[in-house]
Amino acid sequence: MRNPSGVLRAWLNDRPLVPDTALAVALAGVAVLLLRAVPPREGTQEGLVAALTVAWCLSLVLRRRAPFSMLLTTCLAGIALATLGVGGLPLWPAVLLLVYTVAAHRGLALSLCALVWSLVCHFVTTVPGGTLGDWGVHLPVTVLTVTMWLTGRSVRLRRAYLEELRDRARRTERAREADTRAARAEERSRIARELHDVVAHHVSVMTVQASAARRVLATNPEGAREALSAIEEMGRTAMAEMRNIVGVLRTDASPAERNPQPGVAEIPALVDQMREAGLRAQLWVEGTPGTLPPGVDLAAYRLVQEALTNSLRHAGPTARAWVTVRHEHGQLAVEVEDDGRGLDGDAAPGEGSGHGLVGIRERVALYGGILRIGPRPEGGFEVNARFPLKDV
Template sequence: MRNTPGGLRAWLHGHPLISDAALAVALAAAAVPCAYVTSLSGFDAPAGAAGPDALGLTLIVAGCLSPALRRRLPFTMLFLVGVVEMTLASLDRSGSLLWVAALVLVYTIAARRGLALSLCALVLSLTYRAVFAVTAADPGDRTAHLFVALLTMTLWIAGRGVRLRRAYLAELRDRAGRMERAREADTRAARAEERSRIARELHDVVAHHVSVMTVQASAARRVLATNPDGAREALSAIEEMGRTAMAEMRNIVGVLRTDAAPAERNPQPGVQEIPTLVDQMREAGLRTQLWIEGREGSLPPGVDLAVYRLVQEALTNSLRHAGPQARAWVTVRQEPGELAVRVEDDGQGSGAAGPADDRTGHGLVGIRERVALYGGILRIGPRPEGGFEVNARFPLKDV
């Protein structure tokens, strides 16, 4: 039972014609006895006016029923009410409650139509009141018409306020909708960026460790019959590399788990882990030298990880493409306002073109994205004296 009023209100709101028709019928029903009262009292009727007759009652009822169409044809109905009032006045008949119907229509136009049309309705209604006030012989009737004119202006102002409030609320809803859509778009973009970042991380981890494991497995296969101890060492290195790869992948994929606590995630690798990376490459058979130069200072976490992944991808490419006798050099130099990273190899040993000139793939694309993300400059290509190089420069704020 408690939901009945709300349900009835919502139903009437969804069927406005029914509520308007009910209002119009109630007004017309009240206007008939009111016509007799006003004719007897002399209010709102010319001096010597006759009592209501069939024509007068018909016009009054027709005018009072006009609010039934106040949402669809409010201005037309207001004009009709004015014509009916003028006709009754010319016939020396009372207008009864037609002024109430006019007030309802003026309010409706002000609340539901534009400023220009609402001003026209106000001027039209006030014109009717002015004509009736001027032609009224009784000072009391003139005062009554002036009071109705004041009510007309008051209801017009109230209607305009309702319209402005509706427009304001509609703008708020529209703005909230736009903000919600923008938030959803930002969320989708952030998710896409995070998926791309995780894909790059997984590629770098898998490509590096699988390449090293492949080289170690190949070496173990070649020396399995002649050097069992060497093969055993290679297999141990493969096992260790596999565990390291699994641990790194668990750390990367862990960001997708909503139930993982931050403390359970290991820190991402950075410049401090590059010596360990170089040792792994040496164990895999790539003769690598490392220089870390410049002043000591903490790096932004993103740049720190990007430098590590750059060196990892470059050394992995050297291991896969440079050849069994290749050498590699890694230089990391931190200067005021800049961090330079350079990874070189001598390719096939002495300037021979070949695989070094044809190193392409998703890894280098990921490197370009990483460097560009932090405003760096990247050069990837063959060295003039032979081999291949990856050269990057990251801008740094003074730390």
């Protein structure tokens, strides 16, 4: 339930003429009472003076549009009343309100001019009545005028402070939205790399298996049947992984984020897959396996997957590959080597230098690792990465 006072305040802020009109009517009533307390001298038309005073007070409805100009003319009207023997007292409440308005809605220099002008005009209005040297009259008026000016300045400063807070909150919200968009873009980029790794690996294996099945279809139907079964199984695995990864793009609470990602422990199964696809691959695991950070664990697996896939595609049918995983103190070393033709052996122009190797570089750099990719001195190709383990 909303606060009634807050609703009323918001309604009045949207319609400033309503409170200004009520205030102008109240000041006109006060001015009439002061005119009765201090009647003009003989010969002055009281009705005309009262009508002009009330009309001037009612014009304060527009005080927010030109407060300084209205203050100048109101003070001059007070001086004119003083020459008629009334003094500036009937219009002085209006002057105080205008001093407050200028201080609350205009800059410091203009508000200081308004304060000085109102005090000077007050002293001038006391000349016809002979009270110029009466500080019993000047001191209360001066204190009250300065108080209204200080109140207006404090309101202006508070309003500026609140506006700065609101602006800062808006900037913070925009920055938070920008960070959220950047995080989403980074996550989608990660998903794209994962998708590339999955597709490249499985499609390459399926292509090799299909080629082998075609070659032995006439002479070795049983071997062709096994190759086709391997293709079927590989296709199902690829589709399952792709569904898990692409699911992140469809919902914020995808089960893919909760499914376990492959890691170093799954590298032996990966090497077996590559052997079935026709790559003579061997695996060595050195050191005592420990608990790896999830990101490093996944990055090491994807690195081996991409490197073996490139070996299968480009090293040649007689090539051998070696995978070495070393669990050292403070770091994880992963090496994948082959003795084949390398990426340029039978690759088309530009092939082998695309998103796969770029993804490997990004993964290793993300975790502060060191990566070497290139030909071996004795022939073939190697991918050598070292991941620092700060928490080990």
